[in-house]
Amino acid sequence: MTASPSLGSPIERSASERPSIEFDHASFRLNGRPLLNDLVLSVKQGETLVLLGRSGSGKTTTLKLINRLLLPTTGEVRVNGIRTSDWDPIRLRRSIGYVIQDGGLFPHFTVERNIALVPRIENWPRARVEARVRELLATVGLNQDLASRYPSQLSGGQRQRVGVARALAADPPILILDEAFGALDPITRSEMQKEFRALQQRMRKAVIFVTHDLREAMLLADRIALLEEGSLIVDLPVAQFSRSEHPLVRAYEEAFSGLPDPE
Amino acid sequence: MNFWQFMMTNRQQVLDLTLEHITLAGVSTLLAALVGIPLGILITRVPRLSKPVLGGANIIQTIPSLALFGFLLPAPWIGERAGRLAILALALYALLPLIRNTYAGIQGVDPAVVEAGRAMGLTDRQLLLQVELPLASGIIVAGVRIATVVSIGLATIAAAIGAGGLGEFIFRGLAMVNNQVILAGAIPAALLALFADFMLGRLERRLGSLRSKS
């Protein structure tokens, strides 16, 4: 597995290390309505930040500001120290892996072609592309003979794995996932969470994972950022988060209490 | 003699007129596709143009076909040869289904798929060629099918202004008060339309199944 390209040993978290993703008082308004207010947040290489919050809390807006599907109305969003508005959008997006619910796979492409999408448009030589696809299928735990199937012929769990493989294909340093495991049944979901955790520990990318599920957040996060109505409520390492006395955190804990601890 | 004998006796002429008819309908549909499909793509990119473009094509369709032929007759160059005039008029008529279906087909592509494509860093051109057009192709071909069938039908009227084709049999048969001659035009024209509809329908279904593979 190739290491991420430019940012030094992933285990060290020295203070001088520049974050991969930074939100510097970023706000976003649509038609006058504020969707995100004055967000201050950062994610370092090797770190997994979970954005937790209800529907409408601004989680998806936050993600879209990273890959420049949206531009901030005020404030700045920086990736690798460069403002998103200064990045070439195509180059920016190709260095960010994006996984959405149910994979967002192209229905008219085979699994192999879906995964190979970014490498192909980056003009990788054919042999390298083929080898990479085989490698990724193994990484996400899929059988090689699924390569020639179409998404409609796969189960939900298989599709999600292909979605992850596709996002990883060009080995981007940053991964953003939007409720990626939300549409799966509990057992498959649990499997995927565990496998993803293991993957992240190997690859050490900068990961932002969006979910509304507290248990998933607790399992996958290094840090949790709680959003409510477009504003950041708390931003804490996972251990401190569960001990927080903030009323909204309490409310979440209660909503998820009484259910078996996934650990 | 019965109808079948009549057709055999005059098979050379039937063949001639059928080929004329195919050329009239085929060239005009092709022209309309070369203009209409790019226009349909354009109005998905520039939404404020969609109303005027679709509106314009709709107005052209509303003009009665014979009246449209009449309007174009005095035009320089176009009006001098019935073949050109007919092909232009037929192409104008075929525009609406092509523009509209291209537009609807692309608009109808699952927005999540398009957004996923954009988020992965596909350029606008790559999105169009690799995602939107292939997924819209079933509906676009449906537009081609409608345009083709309409052209084959309208081409029979083109004989009234001297463009030839199977309509000529129909008009001549009317003047001769001879049913066999009328049918010698009407039946092949109907068969042509049915055949085109069937073949393009098959292609449409095959392409449409691509959309639903998700």
Place this chain on the structure above:
Amino acid sequence: MTIDSIRARVAQIICALLVYLLLFPSVGCERHADRIVVGSKNFTEQLILGELFAQVIEARTHLPVERRFYLAGTFICQQAILAGRIDIYPEYTGTALTAVLKQQPSGDKAEVYRRVKQGYEKQFGLIAGPPLGFDDSFAMVIRGEDARRLHLRTLSQAAAFTPQWRAGFGYEFMERPDGYKGLVASYGLRFAEAPRIMDLGLITRALREHQVDIIAGNNTDGLIPALDFFVLEDDHHYFPPYEAVAVMRGEMLKQHPQVGAALDALAGAISDEDMRRLNYAVDGEHRDAAVVVKEFLRQRGLIR
């Protein structure tokens, strides 16, 4: 069914279409190099003339001839011959001059023919053959008995009697600039009452039954000899000539010069009388045009 195979199939279809379109640029033009296609308009006289051309070509050149008769009018025929869908059709010099070449008519036969021949060759590459010998222009027709009783031969002579006559004309004759108004001016006709405007189908009967005394008809109308009508001579040459000629595609004549030679045999071969009789045989006696034409050609020794 993969997207690649569909793309390949669509590409094949488009290539095939393009090849077809490139090989057949003008509709039907090259396809019948081995046949002669004769067209005609959709009234009896035209059918007879078309059949005449077809049979003469068949007999004298042994080329196969295809008939595309009953085309709906001058414009249709002109478009068809320009596109190469027909090779020959019968036209009238007056119609050719005014409706096709869009020039002003004149009364001089030779001049009209010359202008048509030149204009057609220069503008369209079409060759006008020699006149067949008759003139299908407007004719002022009276009853035979009146012609004999009053010793009338020309319109100028008849002009003196117009105050005592009732006239019956079709709507178009009244409206056309080269119709009623000009005629009255040219000959100084003075009808006591305004002419009756009648349906063309009823006008012949009206003349026969003495409801009217003079009508405007066609010179070669078959009913003229049959009903003992008489055509007054247009001695002022008011009506433009409508001599029948064969209009032929120049390209076809280059490939098959024997066709031109064959049709030359018809030059001057059909008089006004002949055409009236032929028209009557088909319209009045309801005989088959092909049979009537064959008979005529044999009688005149034009075919064997």
